[in-house]
Amino acid sequence: MGSDSNNLLNEITQSDYKYGFVTDIETEYAPLGLSEDTVRYISAKKNEPEFMLEYRLKAYRRWLEMPAPEWAHLKIPPIDFQSIYFYAAPKKKKELSSLDEVDPELLATFEKLGISLDEQKRLSGVAVDAVIDSVSVKTTFSETLAKHGIIFCSFSDALQNHPDLVKQYMGSVVPYADNYFSALNSAVFSDGSFAFIPKGVRCPIELSTYFRINAANTGQFERTLIIAEEGAYVSYMEGCTAPMRDENQLHAAVVEIIALKDAEVKYSTVQNWYPGNKKGEGGIYNFVTKRGICKGAGSKISWTQVETGSAITWKYPSCILLGDNSVGEFYSVAVTNNHQQADTGSKMIHLGNNTKSTIISKGISAGFSNNSYRGLVKISKRAENSRNFSQCDSLLLGDKCGAHTFPYIETANKSSIVEHEATTSKISDDQLFYCQQRGIDMESAIGLIVNGYAKEVLNKLPMEFAVEAQKLLSISLEGSVG
């Protein structure tokens, strides 16, 4: 690329984070720092059943013994857990039953985010559960869903109204001792979303959760639990943003998906936490454990993610393919710019016969960022006729950034086929020349090529999200480079 495009790339990397506003909402905090008392405080605040408190305390004690993971290709500055508020909630004035009662400031926040609850409710037919700081503020469409027997509510509501379901499934896919951040989350998680699709029901609308960290010095620890019973289908979307702040904020979430026989769960994420400024100051540390289990035969779990935000991303959505003929999919676009770091990928654990998995990962690095794909495909001895195809491509924009690929392939079955391919390159001069020769300016040409590069994954997103994701890609790499 010539100096033109270098200038352009520089320009592109100067673009701003448009979700960086702070909303002035009265907020209630837990005492600063982390201790058993904090854990008890959160549990008491949420009026949780006894088993939940015990679970939290077990997780907390385990977490104390665990070392912070260092294996990822990330530079993680030490995190001072004693200077974080582990619970922050918009002060509740009274119970809300309709949007009119929601704090207008809050509504304005979502308006700015482009996900006006009201508008979404009317126009797009998407049920939204919005989580701000630590608690779920509003769930729309609950009534409509209830008619089908679908439960879609905040995690706290689920604990109050359906404790048996929570008790049965929580921690069954991601045990609290799974890793450092899942243990932390299990101890201090404040809220999240809960979805239950009963047997044979095809969820008529997309379910969506919007996460926002608003208050300063807080960590957000949410937990999502999705259960699809036999033959059920659901498409679930998740989006997130945070204000611009100079200090780093911690986000450690756990997502668990259980798909029983012939069930299908499609989980889409557009992650756009504040990535920090151009010097790499501030931004969210995004340490997320996402895992689904295809428990029954013929079930399917599909992860799609567009990762554009966060100063550090540490995230490996995984599928345990336990049931025969089950299918796991992972589609990812990860964009890093400025001083962002991402270490993301997927794990596909094949345990059942005839299980199939696909991994398509597209990394785009610009600025001084580092973008790594890290994945595991494991075929166990008894997973007859299993099949995996993985493809991870990296695109480098600029010579100060890094793109890395760390695939792990472990096969112990002769009837299985595993294929992995990866490429790393920059935008080819030929392609740029071709576009420019046809009168497309450099900026549009780069945009066109990058868009085409990510298309394979963007196509997998639900329509409402695909539009947002494309916009996001554009913002992350400026106007047209999307």
Place this chain on the structure above:
Amino acid sequence: MILSDITNFDQIFRENLKTIGRRDTEIVSEYRADALNHLLRLGLPTSSNERWRNTDISKALQTDYSIFFEDFQDQLKPEDYFTCEVAGLDTWLITLLNGWYTFKNSPLRILPSGTIIGSLSRAMVECPELVENHLGKAADNSENAFTAMNSAFATDGFFIYVPDGVEVTKTIQMVNVVSHTDPIFVQTRNLVILGKNSKLRLAHCDDSHNHNPGFTNSVTEIIMAENSNLDHYKLQNINDHSTLINNTYIHQEAGSKCTTNALSLHGGFIRNEIFVKLNGRESSVDVYGLYLMDKKQAVDNYVFIDHAAADCTSTEMFKGILDDYAHAVFNGHILVRKDSQRTIAYQSNRNILLTDKAQINSKPFLEIYADDVKCSHGATVGQLDTNAMFYLRSRGISEDNARLLLMYAFAAEIINKISIESLRDRLDDMVKKRLRGELSICDQCVLHCKTPDKPIEFEIDLSKV
């Protein structure tokens, strides 16, 4: 001595320092002491070490090995052990028995062209400046415990020096045979120096002579000056109770070209670590490997290619067929440094599993910090192509033969990369034998063939398929 207890090494080093370092120059003895410190700091690898994640070395370290710091076999007739000859291949043969250089005439031969071949410990005395200037230049003791151990303890090995502008016409064949009545721990250190515009072909064989357990920890440093050219073959055919750790460090300057090929046919446990540093512009390296393992054999290939200069090319291809309970690990790591623009790096690892008990772990890594690069990697694990199988069967070829043919075709891609024709033919034969289960560890070395057997043919004519 039990290797697993790291403190043993400290004690043994101090007790035997006089013997170990009897020919050391000052610089070399400092190098040893430094390496020992690294070894004690690092400790021996366990599976919690990322590079050893899928390989358990602990069992091999439990055996009680005898270890020698002085040549203990003066009464020996080398010709009883080394009858290595490849039909039609004229070589300069140099040999090690249990880690000690064996010779009839002189331990250090100087060929008319100025090329020096012979024993490293002898070279330390006769041309100390060459050894001092190059020993330890490519190998890194600070990260690899076995390399550090070798640097601290090894006293002998091969030494080859090719002066500037010299093309060595004959292939040099280095053969290391391990043959001892009780378990023996052997450490060899090889140093190969190629001057500017020089050219060398090197075959490096590791063999066992009987079925006693042995542990070989070998480090080979190859230093290639500008525009030098090297063809390097490693043939490994050791018994099922033996362990071989073979760390090869290749340092390449501008315009140099290297091909290295690791062929592992038999072995209880073989670990090949290949580190290539492309330190000068427009240098290139091709790293190939083939492993055919069965029973409870294990092979672990670790390849690290460091693109430290611009305009370099690297190609990596490793293929393996695993039968019975065999276990193979492939770790490929390509590092493209910040200013290494216009790098081309390809990496591929393909495996065939023949049973459900066999296991493969493949980790093809790319770590890239430059943007103008073309890098790709691929890894596959599968079985023989059913369509191809059907095609052969439908033409009346028996199932066994069809399977052999397909396996052979799979392996042939690597065999065909061998540029020395006679060696290629020999390897071709050996692979066929190996696939038919007829190649055991030879009574002699891997190229044992004073009177080469009749070439082995499949029952059908290959050329017609």
